Amino acid sequence: MKLNTITATMAIAMMASAASAQTSAFNNQDRTTDAVDSLEEQINDDAERNTTAFGTEGRALGAYGSLSLRGTSTSEDGDTSSDLGVGLRYGTFDGVNGIDATASFVYGETNGTETENQLLAGVDYRRNFGQAFFGFAKADLAFDRLAEDAGEVSQDVFVGAGVGYRILNDNLSQWSVQAGPGYRLAEVVGEDRVEEAAVAVSSNYFRSLTDTSYITNDTDIITSEFSTSASNELALNVSLSNALVLRTSLSTQFDDSTDEDFSDAKNTLGVSVVYNFN
Numbered sequence: 001m002k003l004n005t006i007t008a009t010m011a012i013a014m015m016a017s018a019a020s021a022q023t024s025a026f027n028n029q030d031r032t033t034d035a036v037d038s039l040e041e042q043i044n045d046d047a048e049r050n051t052t053a054f055g056t057e058g059r060a061l062g063a064y065g066s067l068s069l070r071g072t073s074t075s076e077d078g079d080t081s082s083d084l085g086v087g088l089r090y091g092t093f094d095g096v097n098g099i100d101a102t103a104s105f106v107y108g109e110t111n112g113t114e115t116e117n118q119l120l121a122g123v124d125y126r127r128n129f130g131q132a133f134f135g136f137a138k139a140d141l142a143f144d145r146l147a148e149d150a151g152e153v154s155q156d157v158f159v160g161a162g163v164g165y166r167i168l169n170d171n172l173s174q175w176s177v178q179a180g181p182g183y184r185l186a187e188v189v190g191e192d193r194v195e196e197a198a199v200a201v202s203s204n205y206f207r208s209l210t211d212t213s214y215i216t217n218d219t220d221i222i223t224s225e226f227s228t229s230a231s232n233e234l235a236l237n238v239s240l241s242n243a244l245v246l247r248t249s250l251s252t253q254f255d256d257s258t259d260e261d262f263s264d265a266k267n268t269l270g271v272s273v274v275y276n277f278n
Contacts, residue, residue: 060093061093061094061095062092062093063090063091063092064089064090064091064092065088065089065090065091066087066088066089067086067087067088067089068085068086068087068088069085069086069087070083070084070085071083071084071085079110079111080110080111081108081109081110081111081115082108082109083106083107083108083109083116084105084106084107084108085104085105085106085107086104086105087102087103087104088101088102088103088104089101089102090102096127096128097125097126097127098125098126098127099123099124099125099126100123100124100126101121101122101123101124102120102121102122103119103120103121103122104118104119104120104121105118105119105120106118114145114146115146116146117144117145117146118142118143118144118145118146119142119143120140120141120142120143121140121141122138122139122140122141123138123139124136124137124138125137125138129163131166131169132165132166132169133163133164133165133166134163134164134165134166134178135161135162135163135164136161136162136163136164136178136180137159137160137161138158138159138160138161139157139158139159140156140157140158140159141156141157142155142156142157143155143156147189148189149189150189150190150191151188151189151190151191151258152188152189153186153187153188153189154187154188154189155185155186155187156184156185156186156187157184157185157186158182158183158184158185158198159182159183160180160181160182160183160198160200161180161181161182162178162179162180162181162200163178163179163180164176164177164178164179165177165178171208172207172208173205173206173207173208174204174205174206175203175204175205175206176203176204177201177202177203177204178201178202178204179199179200179201179202180199180200181197181198181199181200182197182198182199182200183195183196183197183198184196184197184198184224184226186226194226196224196225196226197224198222198223198224199222199223199224200220200221200222201220201221201222202218202219202220202221203217203218203219204216204218205217205218212238212239213236213237213238213239214236214237215234215235215236215237216233216234216235216237217232217233217234217235218232218233219231219232220232227255227256228255228256229253229254229255229256230253230254230255231251231252231253231254232251232252233249233250233251233252234249234250235247235248235249235250236248236249246271246272247270247271247272248269248270248271249268249269249270250267250268250269250270251267251268251270252265252266252267252268253265253266254266
């Protein structure tokens with residue numbers, strides 16, 4: 001299956017928490033990519049995960065892209081609600097350098113009152129330094145127009161760079177880790193502007209089970225003076241046909257600025273199907 005397709009998403013999500021799933025380990029770090037993943041219900045239509053592995057390993061030359069659209073409308077007991085999501089991915093690879101850009105817009109409304117209005121965007125650059133080592137640089141931006149309560153983040157910008165290492169890289173398994181420093185600029189309602197250094201550590205694991213199924217586990221940990229937060233997503237992916245992919249995932253997000261202990265972490269169980277067409 002090729003990623004340079006327009007992806008139509010049909011999803012059924014079973015939520016372990018009432019909040020919508022947007023995997024984030026720093027209220028911004030990788031939020032754009034994770035938001036588009038959430039919009040596509042976390043399904044990667046490339047069964048071998050060639051385009052999403054850390055670094056540029058396995059990437060095809062040229063450009064790829066996908067567009068995701070998702071809308072819902074509900075009416076019950078006189079209450080009406082609607083949600084709209086738009087996600088975009090675009091990337092290029094010239095054999096040495098890889099660039100990926102993502103953007104996501106989410107809007108929600110209940111009985112004429114806005115419940116969501118959020119724009120996320122991000123750009124990632126990666127370059128191989130050899131068979132195992134690679135470098136990266138990234139920028140992530142987030143804007144939430146509905147952030148009004150004290151402590152909520154209305155604007156969040158993160159830039160960072162670092163190095164990564166491929167621990168495993170064969171036909172069955174891929175495991176890469178990356179780490180590096182970054183800097184965060186944020187506007188927090190009722191608080192002073194946040195400007196501080198941070199350290200990001202990420203792990204990306206893939207394991208092929210059969211010719212049509214694979215398991216993934218992705219972890220992000222970000223620590224700074226403002227907070228230490230973590231996200232983890234474990235997923236089982238099964239190709240039903242050349243066009244259909246089924247994904248079952250468990251996503252966990254924890255932030256010590258809002259959670260007293262790990263038992264307060266947000267857990268989301270999702271089951272979804274994506275149909276890809278050329």
